[in-house]
Amino acid sequence: MTTMRELELRVEDHQIIVNMIDTKLSIIYQLSSEGHLEENKFWTLDGGDAEFRQRAWQAAHSKARQLAWIPRLKSVA
Numbered sequence: 001m002t003t004m005r006e007l008e009l010r011v012e013d014h015q016i017i018v019n020m021i022d023t024k025l026s027i028i029y030q031l032s033s034e035g036h037l038e039e040n041k042f043w044t045l046d047g048g049d050a051e052f053r054q055r056a057w058q059a060a061h062s063k064a065r066q067l068a069w070i071p072r073l074k075s076v077a
Contacts, residue, residue: 007059015040016063018056025052029060037064 008019016029016037025048028040037060048056064070 007055009059009063011063011067016060018060020048020052020056023048025056027053027056027060029057029064031064031069035070037061037070 006021008021010017019026029037030040032038
């Protein structure tokens, strides 16, 4: 299980790099040709457990929305 450490995000070219500080856990996301955020499996280092992967995806997805890489979806209440 991953401890609740801080995540570090960097944007380089068309990729969002998510690292867990003080670990080797790192996942790189990029925009697919269909306009979806996807993991670049070739460049992902020690992808960690499910908790880290979920937190990393949420952080990268939020950053991609901030960068207008993907549109914000309207909530359905």
